Amino acid sequence: MNRSINVTIWNEYRHEKTNEKVASIYPEGMHKAIADGLAVTGTVRTATLDEPEHGLTDDVLASTDVLVWWGHMAHDEVNDEIVERVRQRVLRGMGLIVLHSGHFSKIFKKLMGTSCDLKWREADEKERIWIVNPGHPIADGLGEYIELPHEEMYGEHFDIPQPDELVMVSWFEGGEVFRSGCCYTRGMGRIFYFRPGHETYPTYFNPEIRKVINNAVQWTAPVDREYPRYGHAQPLETIKGIQA
Amino acid sequence: MNRSINVTIWNEYRHEKTNEKVASIYPEGMHKAIADGLAVTGTVRTATLDEPEHGLTDDVLASTDVLVWWGHMAHDEVNDEIVERVRQRVLRGMGLIVLHSGHFSKIFKKLMGTSCDLKWREADEKERIWIVNPGHPIADGLGEYIELPHEEMYGEHFDIPQPDELVMVSWFEGGEVFRSGCCYTRGMGRIFYFRPGHETYPTYFNPEIRKVINNAVQWTAPVDREYPRYGHAQPLETIKGIQA
Amino acid sequence: MNRSINVTIWNEYRHEKTNEKVASIYPEGMHKAIADGLAVTGTVRTATLDEPEHGLTDDVLASTDVLVWWGHMAHDEVNDEIVERVRQRVLRGMGLIVLHSGHFSKIFKKLMGTSCDLKWREADEKERIWIVNPGHPIADGLGEYIELPHEEMYGEHFDIPQPDELVMVSWFEGGEVFRSGCCYTRGMGRIFYFRPGHETYPTYFNPEIRKVINNAVQWTAPVDREYPRYGHAQPLETIKGIQA
Amino acid sequence: MNRSINVTIWNEYRHEKTNEKVASIYPEGMHKAIADGLAVTGTVRTATLDEPEHGLTDDVLASTDVLVWWGHMAHDEVNDEIVERVRQRVLRGMGLIVLHSGHFSKIFKKLMGTSCDLKWREADEKERIWIVNPGHPIADGLGEYIELPHEEMYGEHFDIPQPDELVMVSWFEGGEVFRSGCCYTRGMGRIFYFRPGHETYPTYFNPEIRKVINNAVQWTAPVDREYPRYGHAQPLETIKGIQA
Numbered sequence: 001m002n003r004s005i006n007v008t009i010w011n012e013y014r015h016e017k018t019n020e021k022v023a024s025i026y027p028e029g030m031h032k033a034i035a036d037g038l039a040v041t042g043t044v045r046t047a048t049l050d051e052p053e054h055g056l057t058d059d060v061l062a063s064t065d066v067l068v069w070w071g072h073m074a075h076d077e078v079n080d081e082i083v084e085r086v087r088q089r090v091l092r093g094m095g096l097i098v099l100h101s102g103h104f105s106k107i108f109k110k111l112m113g114t115s116c117d118l119k120w121r122e123a124d125e126k127e128r129i130w131i132v133n134p135g136h137p138i139a140d141g142l143g144e145y146i147e148l149p150h151e152e153m154y155g156e157h158f159d160i161p162q163p164d165e166l167v168m169v170s171w172f173e174g175g176e177v178f179r180s181g182c183c184y185t186r187g188m189g190r191i192f193y194f195r196p197g198h199e200t201y202p203t204y205f206n207p208e209i210r211k212v213i214n215n216a217v218q219w220t221a222p223v224d225r226e227y228p229r230y231g232h233a234q235p236l237e238t239i240k241g242i243q244a
Numbered sequence: 245m246n247r248s249i250n251v252t253i254w255n256e257y258r259h260e261k262t263n264e265k266v267a268s269i270y271p272e273g274m275h276k277a278i279a280d281g282l283a284v285t286g287t288v289r290t291a292t293l294d295e296p297e298h299g300l301t302d303d304v305l306a307s308t309d310v311l312v313w314w315g316h317m318a319h320d321e322v323n324d325e326i327v328e329r330v331r332q333r334v335l336r337g338m339g340l341i342v343l344h345s346g347h348f349s350k351i352f353k354k355l356m357g358t359s360c361d362l363k364w365r366e367a368d369e370k371e372r373i374w375i376v377n378p379g380h381p382i383a384d385g386l387g388e389y390i391e392l393p394h395e396e397m398y399g400e401h402f403d404i405p406q407p408d409e410l411v412m413v414s415w416f417e418g419g420e421v422f423r424s425g426c427c428y429t430r431g432m433g434r435i436f437y438f439r440p441g442h443e444t445y446p447t448y449f450n451p452e453i454r455k456v457i458n459n460a461v462q463w464t465a466p467v468d469r470e471y472p473r474y475g476h477a478q479p480l481e482t483i484k485g486i487q488a
Numbered sequence: 489m490n491r492s493i494n495v496t497i498w499n500e501y502r503h504e505k506t507n508e509k510v511a512s513i514y515p516e517g518m519h520k521a522i523a524d525g526l527a528v529t530g531t532v533r534t535a536t537l538d539e540p541e542h543g544l545t546d547d548v549l550a551s552t553d554v555l556v557w558w559g560h561m562a563h564d565e566v567n568d569e570i571v572e573r574v575r576q577r578v579l580r581g582m583g584l585i586v587l588h589s590g591h592f593s594k595i596f597k598k599l600m601g602t603s604c605d606l607k608w609r610e611a612d613e614k615e616r617i618w619i620v621n622p623g624h625p626i627a628d629g630l631g632e633y634i635e636l637p638h639e640e641m642y643g644e645h646f647d648i649p650q651p652d653e654l655v656m657v658s659w660f661e662g663g664e665v666f667r668s669g670c671c672y673t674r675g676m677g678r679i680f681y682f683r684p685g686h687e688t689y690p691t692y693f694n695p696e697i698r699k700v701i702n703n704a705v706q707w708t709a710p711v712d713r714e715y716p717r718y719g720h721a722q723p724l725e726t727i728k729g730i731q732a
Numbered sequence: 733m734n735r736s737i738n739v740t741i742w743n744e745y746r747h748e749k750t751n752e753k754v755a756s757i758y759p760e761g762m763h764k765a766i767a768d769g770l771a772v773t774g775t776v777r778t779a780t781l782d783e784p785e786h787g788l789t790d791d792v793l794a795s796t797d798v799l800v801w802w803g804h805m806a807h808d809e810v811n812d813e814i815v816e817r818v819r820q821r822v823l824r825g826m827g828l829i830v831l832h833s834g835h836f837s838k839i840f841k842k843l844m845g846t847s848c849d850l851k852w853r854e855a856d857e858k859e860r861i862w863i864v865n866p867g868h869p870i871a872d873g874l875g876e877y878i879e880l881p882h883e884e885m886y887g888e889h890f891d892i893p894q895p896d897e898l899v900m901v902s903w904f905e906g907g908e909v910f911r912s913g914c915c916y917t918r919g920m921g922r923i924f925y926f927r928p929g930h931e932t933y934p935t936y937f938n939p940e941i942r943k944v945i946n947n948a949v950q951w952t953a954p955v956d957r958e959y960p961r962y963g964h965a966q967p968l969e970t971i972k973g974i975q976a
Contacts, residue, residue, distance in 0.1 A: 175480030663968030724907030
């Protein structure tokens with residue numbers, strides 16, 4: 001597929017500046033690694049927390065088809081008005097891909113309505129991400145599972161609304177499972193939550209993980225249609241003498 | 245069924261005090277009519293906007309299995325802290341039945357994550373609520389449809405997440421359709437949105453409408469289990485020398 | 489989008505030969521009108537009931553990405569082995585678009601598992617197909633609804649499994665509603681049921697109806713991946729001395 | 733809850749007669765162990781493959797609210813007419829609980845429309861069944877997971893339609909995951925697939941497994957309403973001079 005899709009990758013970009021291990025894996029930031037993995041014909045831009053308006057100005061969002069979100073230690077520093085600005089864009093059709101610890105971001109929690117809480121553990125353990133919906137576009141080109149030798153564990157119960165479509169379920173060495181690839185539509189916007197990507201592992205260089213993110217960009221890209229009209233409506237048919 | 249279920253009916257209770265037509269239909273308030281229609285073995289209480297804490301104290305909520313919500317003209321006057329208090333209860337298992345104009349209540353919007361907007365028209369028109377999931381417990385004891393001779397119209401697009409289960413779809417004389425009976429689970433709580441019930445019609449005296457609300461009380465009643473544990477977790481299996 | 493997609497349009501092609509009104513609307517068959525409305529970069533072929541193997545040989549199906557199905561008066565004449573052949577292709581990823589009276593085709597009933605029964609009436613009545621999921625790819629480029637001045641009525645209850653995604657709901661002049669645009673995944677195959685298209689109306693010349701079918705071709709087109717492996721499996725991890 | 737529900741437990745009942753290990757665990761048959769675990773106020777009956785009409789006469793089915801199904805080595809010996817008889821009952825509201833290897837039964841495959849295939853392995857491995865929908869009635873009274881020290885492995889991809897509600901996901905020691913507790917509605921009937929229960933393990937004596945089956949009996953029990961009317965319908969509203 002070669003639709004032109006404009007992607008903006010938002011990264012908190014803090015761990016990379018303060019943690020040597022993270023900096024050694026992602027010297028230019030996780031957003032750079034994610035951007036390098038994208039194969040789209042439109043633009044690929046990045047934005048980070050410490051830029052003015054977190055890099056998410058009205059202009060940037062207006063020209064964004066799909067927004068990718070990675071955040072972790074500074075969710076609370078994201079300005080509520082900007083969160084609402086992003087949410088309004090999603091409801092109007094902008095795609096949103098929420099990665100890993102973004103499960104606790106303000107934008108994801110606000111769109112889901114639940115706590116988005118989960119179990120976690122950092123123990124360098126093996127993760128195997130099984131495809132449970134092999135006909136889904138986000139599973140295009142993948143094998144039966146993606147194996148990551150070392151990742152942070154996320155375990156159920158994951159407090160999310162039941163996904164409209166569940167594409168992936170993870171197995172963890174330490175004994176847990178997790179719904180790792182979850183599709184939603186909210187308003188006109190499509191949302192994909194994708195679990196892997198702890199900052200201390202080179203997950204976003206993995207070709208299969210990159211393939212998933214590329215597929216998700218295609219899947220979340222907006223349709224071309226007007227926002228619905230809401231509010232007071234004239235009848236379309238005649239009712240008791242009210243002219244339609 | 246005769247599980248003991250404690251129900252609290254929350255009503256804004258403003259139209260009844262200021263509008264003669266509404267007062268003549270619901271002289272003791274819409275909450276009273278809804279309460280009179282319930283057939284449960286537990287308690288039935290009511291609470292209204294102008295009571296202290298809107299009648300929704302911690303104690304009241306702690307002893308509520310299912311909360312029914314009707315609001316319209318004063319959504320904005322509902323205190324945000326109390327909205328969050330209700331939401332936390334829902335996530336922990338309290339059932340929530342949102343009626344008619346409650347689609348725009350803070351609690352429903354916060355749990356859905358979308359705008360919850362829709363089309364509307366007041367034209368005394370006929371509504372026919374078709375059952376599209378006849379095996380669902382909320383359809384128990386009903387015919388193929390419920391016909392209301394006069395109601396306010398609500399039309400699509402209704403900006404809600406796709407329901408986990410869609411039970412009813414309305415036909416309106418003026419030319420619109422609407423997803424009128426929508427089931428959700430959020431956290432451990434079950435939510436049912438039910439469309440009819442404009443304040444200027446005696447809808448909540450209708451035996452079939454009352455049947456639906458009774459069914460929904462049964463369906464949204466909580467299970468008996470602990471809230472999941474979230475946060476840091478020890479491994480259940482041995483990982484690389486970490487003792488499970 | 490310009491993925492190359494090979495489409496085969498299957499038509500029963502009986503009404504056109506025996507009914508003057510139908511012949512006057514669709515002189516070359518309904519399949520020809522549907523084919524003329526497609527805008528794909530791959531091949532567009534047609535197949536009909538009275539061809540050998542109904543035109544659905546192994547070779548034809550092997551080179552078909554999306555199969556469109558219209559049948560009505562001769563569902564029973566479709567050979568069971570060919571139905572199973574089509575079903576196996578769907579489970580392996582071939583898209584299937586089932587039109588109108590195809591709701592009672594052997595292939596749709598076999599894939600759904602339910603009776604697929606419904607209410608119907610031929611009364612030249614108005615249909616208005618409302619979009620209830622405006623962000624869905626099948627809603628791309630459409631307005632808020634599609635209005636057809638005259639169509640056969642199909643009414644609820646429609647005995648289908650709850651759609652994975654419900655995109656459209658019809659309003660009918662005579663008082664009924666119908667879930668008109670329904671998305672399913674079965675195996676690796678995606679299925680879209682689309683209601684309109686009675687043989688006595690020129691529905692398949694309508695540009696908006698054609699737009700929906702084009703969108704559905706894109707949506708049902710298969711992913712590029714292997715069929716999952718089933719059956720006996722060796723462990724991936726060591727279990728009690730069994731070497732993984 | 734104490735609704736009166738009449739349950740019939742169907743068991744293939746072959747392994748118990750030919751395999752010493754199975755006979756030692758289930759000397760009176762698996763159906764007897766499942767029946768002993770039920771706590772319902774209605775009747776509990778059993779039926780087996782080698783009885784006339786497999787024990788599933790019209791009379792038996794007419795007085796059955798919920799049918800439980802266990803089969804494995806002799807799926808093909810189940811008469812097609814009786815399978816269709818059961819399916820018709822399900823579509824008219826009878827609940828169906830399909831256990832373990834019943835995934836490959838004729839009745840389950842016919843209701844699902846897919847191959848219902850999966851991966852499997854007999855290696856005495858540990859299974860941990862995680863609850864992913866803790867507010868669901870089938871999760872009532874359970875902890876966060878059910879642990880079975882030894883079970884047969886079933887692994888993804890499990891070729892089923894996406895469940896209407898997914899309640900449980902299994903973790904297996906050998907590296908796989910599986911959607912183990914799956915809810916469907918087909919026609920008016922509710923269906924629950926529950927994974928565990930290989931014949932060589934005493935799984936149906938496990939109190940938590942028995943709790944799940946009891947919960948599922950409550951959840952699948954039919955509503956009290958008429959079967960919908962299908963076929964030709966008179967208009968409910970006036971259309972162009974046709975009297976409603």
